[in-house]
Amino acid sequence: MEESNLAYLIRREQPSEEPSTTTRFELGVAAFGPYAAMLGDRFAVHIRKWSTARTRPPYITAYRLGRSGHRPRTPMIDRPSTRIAITC
Incomplete structure (x- = not known):
């Protein structure tokens, strides 16, 4: 986005x-x-x-904003209520 x-x-x-x-x-x-x-x-x-x-398939993961816990070490796409990570 x-x-x-x-x-x-x-x-x-x-x-x-x-x-x-x-x-x-x-x-x-x-x-x-x-x-x-x-x-x-x-x-x-x-x-x-x-x-x-x-070398691997992609994975798309959506995280609810405001949720504490693990944050992947990858660039994130922030949306109004969601944070999206695309990793390989």
Whole structure:
């Protein structure tokens, strides 16, 4: 979330013409707001970099604001009532 814009990760199943035991997915970005295209493009750059370098799947965790306890050592996205962490 950046000012009045929002971008988030989306996942969709990739169609396959050959039978496979493994389901493949494609990652993308959905973006909204006055600068949606710019924010979506920036997010997509990070997805492409992560895709080639990742060693683990991503985890998205939402924490209720005001809740005491463990705080992960990762950048957080603060929303009005929630704090969101995306870790790999």
